[in-house]
Amino acid sequence: MSLKITVSKSTPPTVKLAGRLDTNTAPELDRELDEILAGGTLEQLVFDCAELDYLSSAGIRCFIRARKAVEPGGGKVALVHPKPAVRKVLEIVKAMPGGIFTSTAELDAYLDDIQRQVRDES
């Protein structure tokens, strides 16, 4: 079993994960993220975890790295549709405080809110 990564350059950019994100597969995701993050400052990055079965600390490191790259610039990293087991791990380590959404609508509302804040600040 392995990890399948699908990157969508839409707005917001979405990384769709399927399978296992563990010690073995985390480097793959790191490489993808390096590419995405190298393209300039992102305002938003969404991980779609609907088909992610397994997540270990190695995967969480990827998410935190993404956050560290995006959030200091005012961007936001969000995670949507996690399975309960995955969500449980995320919550244990408080990897995505306030950034986990169970539905796309919820996520969209949140992202709109973020955008508005950014606009107001600027």
Next chain:
Amino acid sequence: MGTASLRPSVGAFSTVRARLLLWVLGVTIPIYAGALYMSRVATAARLEAGAERDADELAAKLAAEMDTVIRLIEGGIRTVAFQLEEIDPPPTQYEQRIRGILAAWPDVYGSTIAVEVSSDGASAGPFAPYYFRQGGAIGFSDLAKASYAYREQPWYRRAVDGGKPVWSAPYFDKGGGETWMVTYSVPFFRKLSDGRRALAGVVTADLDLAWVRKAAAGAPLGPFAAGWLSSPPGTESFVAPIGATADGSGEGSATVRAAGEAMLARRATFGMLPAGVAAEPAYLAVRNLETLQWRAMLLVPRAQLLAEANELLRRQLAWGALGLALLLAAVLLVAAGIARPLHALAEAVSNAGGDDLSFRLPERTRRDEIGVLTEALRRLRDSLQDHIRLRAASLAEQARLKHELEIAASIQQAMLPKRASAGDLPGAEVAAALLPAREVGGDLYDYFAVRDEQLLFAVGDVSDKGIPAALFMARLSALLRVLGAEGQLPDRLLERINERLAEGNEACMFVTIGCGVLDLRTGRIRYASAGHELPLLLDLEGGVRTLAAENGVAIGIDAVADYRLGESFVAPGDTLVLYTDGVTEAEAADGSLFGAERLAELLRDARDEAPAPLVQRIVDTVTAHAGGFHATDDITVMAMRFAPADVEYGRAEGAARWLVQVDVSAAGIERALQRVRGVLAARAVGADRIHDVELVGEELLTNVVRAAADASGRRLSLECALSRDEIVLTVRDDGPAFNPLELERVDLDAHISERRVGGLGVHIVKELATRCGYARAEGWNVLEVRLSREHAA
């Protein structure tokens, strides 16, 4: 086999000839002897009767001869006495009268008239002149001599006392006639004036018995050897030999006559003399002649009397012997006529032995029973020869079939997989046994590796037994190999096999089969069943359960069949046992079947057995249950233990434990976690909890692997122990002492810009575990994490 030993031995007295002879003689001789005996008895009786008649005749003749003399004299003397009474002459005339008597009867030797002396008698004194023959003249003697006292003499006294004529007993007249005599005395009376009669005297006549001798000697003896005329007993015995008899005064004749008197006393007239009386056995005939009570006794030796009978017997015997000899010859002739061809037949048939029935029978056809027998034997021989030829052909055919069957059996055995060596099948130990009820059977087992570390295994049972089943099984085996090697999953595999076997299945044979694929990496079993007994699963802890699967229709019945795939997991150390109904339906002498429950019990009892001894034990137990009876169905057992090389398994302190050797690499970690996942799935741990355990395992192993700068030579293992309530994961590595549990705690609430990227693994472990512990022991880092078996919501 020698023909001599087969020849029937016929005893000398068992031959037809001997028995015919014995029977004929045995019947003939008694009949003949009986006839001879009766003939002889009859002849003897006839001869005896003849002798009696002869004795009667002789006696009558003698009596008649005596009467002619005696009666004449009696009449004459009584006439004289009458005249003396009537005329009463004076005594002077007596001489004249006496002389007259002598003149009248020449047999009279002498005579007297003796007067009675009485007062009124004719004579006052004794008077008794006696005249007798003396040569040619007449002599005189006066009996009145006082010295003689005639009135006292018996001849006088008896006549006077009796008052009637009386004969004296014979006597020998010594000094007188010098001869044997009898005297006849007649009393005479005188009429008295008063009418009474008074005794006047006695007239006598002395009779010379010489004539009696002459008469006796002149009488013919007839058949008799000797005879005597004798006076009655109690008198001086006078004996006159009859016929040519030697003088009978001897002692012999006296005893014979005494015996004759004894016979008369008991009124017998003819009979055998008592033993010892005569020199040889003899008959005696006795007659009382009435006249003077004289007796005639006639003796004839038995041999002489029966000489004729004996002669007749001799002649009869001679003729009889001749007849018997002729009869014997005839019997022998007939017997030989029967026995010779019979003997020839027996000889011919005896020469035949074993399968050689080519004996020669006499060609000449007879018209009798022997001819019929010969013909029957010929037909019997011919049909037996035909039968033997057929049997030989049939035996050869049978031998050929048996040989072919043996070859077929070895071919069929060759179709079965050889006992797997460790190299052939890494990850599983398999053992199987197939005991066909006949030379070849319809049972089947097979297992072989297919790609991607998959092990395909199957056990099947063709309906029916013997060659048809074996052929069907061969097709099934080939299909299983070919289609199975293509990597088909069991459900699809069975469907395709069914398509092929159901097609043109005119014999309407069918097969039940269970087929599964074991994933040697995870322990996952995917199994489909076509009407076959579901396998039993014996787990490491000793539990036995039926493998979860759904049974479909047997193969070969429907053109299109649909099978469902069942999925389950086995842990290393678990053993899957497949079998055919020959096991569960093995029948004991009392009719009880072995049954699945007994099999399960056996498995529980044998939980630590390796597959090979386990299979042997099942086979032994089942055959013992059947009591050594020949199995009526094929018996097949296959045991497959999941035993991957990188996992050690065992039980300790009520918990099953699996120790996985982990390659110090990311791939090694993944593989180890796969093992643990499989174990937990096999033990029905919930998916969420499996996830947790996997997470813990990964975090711990990753820590070690990441910390190891140089992986070569490092040893790492992950142990999973499973008790009723707890899952205990233990990670051991021989790296430098390091306790990850003491790592600085990550600040999870720090702002993202401040936050550390790593260090989350230990935190996750601590969160999920109910307890964690570290120890350094003998150069090993030992990290133990306990989780509850149930998933906390």
